[in-house]
Amino acid sequence: MGNKKNVRNQREGKDELVQLVSNVNRADDVDLNRRAFIKATAGMSIALGLATIPFSIRAAIGMEEDDDAKEIIALDELPRGKSATFYYPEESDPALLIHTKSGELLAYNSACTHLMCPVFYESEKEELVCPCHKGYFDLKSGHPTAGPPQRELPRIDVEVRNGVVYAVGRQVRHG
Amino acid sequence: MAKKHLYTLVLLVSVAVHVVLLQWTIEAYLGHEWTRVYTLTLIAAGTTLATAACTIGWYRAEYRAAPRHQEGSR
Numbered sequence: 281m282g283n284k285k286n287v288r289n290q291r292e293g294k295d296e297l298v299q300l301v302s303n304v305n306r307a308d309d310v311d312l313n314r315r316a317f318i319k320a321t322a323g324m325s326i327a328l329g330l331a332t333i334p335f336s337i338r339a340a341i342g343m344e345e346d347d348d349a350k351e352i353i354a355l356d357e358l359p360r361g362k363s364a365t366f367y368y369p370e371e372s373d374p375a376l377l378i379h380t381k382s383g384e385l386l387a388y389n390s391a392c393t394h395l396m397c398p399v400f401y402e403s404e405k406e407e408l409v410c411p412c413h414k415g416y417f418d419l420k421s422g423h424p425t426a427g428p429p430q431r432e433l434p435r436i437d438v439e440v441r442n443g444v445v446y447a448v449g450r451q452v453r454h455g
Numbered sequence: 456m457a458k459k460h461l462y463t464l465v466l467l468v469s470v471a472v473h474v475v476l477l478q479w480t481i482e483a484y485l486g487h488e489w490t491r492v493y494t495l496t497l498i499a500a501g502t503t504l505a506t507a508a509c510t511i512g513w514y515r516a517e518y519r520a521a522p523r524h525q526e527g528s529r
């Protein structure tokens with residue numbers, strides 16, 4: 281009887297509960313966990329390092345942007361303090377042309393740099409507002425002034441030719 | 456022994472470095488700064504190679520050490 285009880289607590293015992301004991305061999309535990317930890321660390325580090333490669337591949341594939349002039353709207357259809365939506369450079373890139381109260385023409389891509397909600401022109405306060413999470417952008421520079429957005433809105437260069445406003449180029453990062 | 460610790464330390468630091476590099480790469484990608492994306496990927500490729508070399512070095516140092524657990528080794 282007494283013998284059987286002892287056997288339970290030994291490594292090579294026949295008792296079905298015997299394997300419990302190999303779980304609590306502390307020296308083994310510490311050693312194995314340390315190795316596993318270092319291996320996991322190495323794997324994670326290499327994976328993170330390699331994760332930058334797809335961005336370069338995507339950049340190499342989609343790099344050329346055609347920044348040709350594109351008609352937006354006739355200037356007299358856009359009074360001061362109003363804005364118009366257009367798409368530039370692609371049909372999938374919504375943008376906002378703003379005729380400020382002081383008569384300036386400004387244009388930005390209107391997808392919020394936080395989570396891509398549309399940004400609106402608030403003519404009362406002359407600022408750009410994203411209603412989703414209360415993001416605010418400076419009207420003159422397109423840079424975020426409050427709320428979650430961290431990056432500026434891409435600025436679109438505009439030109440007026442014969443009373444018609446054209447988009448002629450875009451700077452994603454500026455200022 | 457000390458060499459093994461050095462490898463471990465380098466591996467830990469490399470995780471931090473790669474997290475930062477990845478974050479910068481994504482920022483540059485979203486900002487369409489293609490040259491920056493390429494530069495960062497190049498740097499990351501270099502440090503990844505160094506990390507791989509370091510991992511191999513650690514394996515060598517670690518498993519050359521006298522085996523302490525002969526019985527029931529897993």
Ligand code: FES
Binds near residue numbers: 413
């Ligand atoms: S999407 Fe614009 S603030 Fe969140």
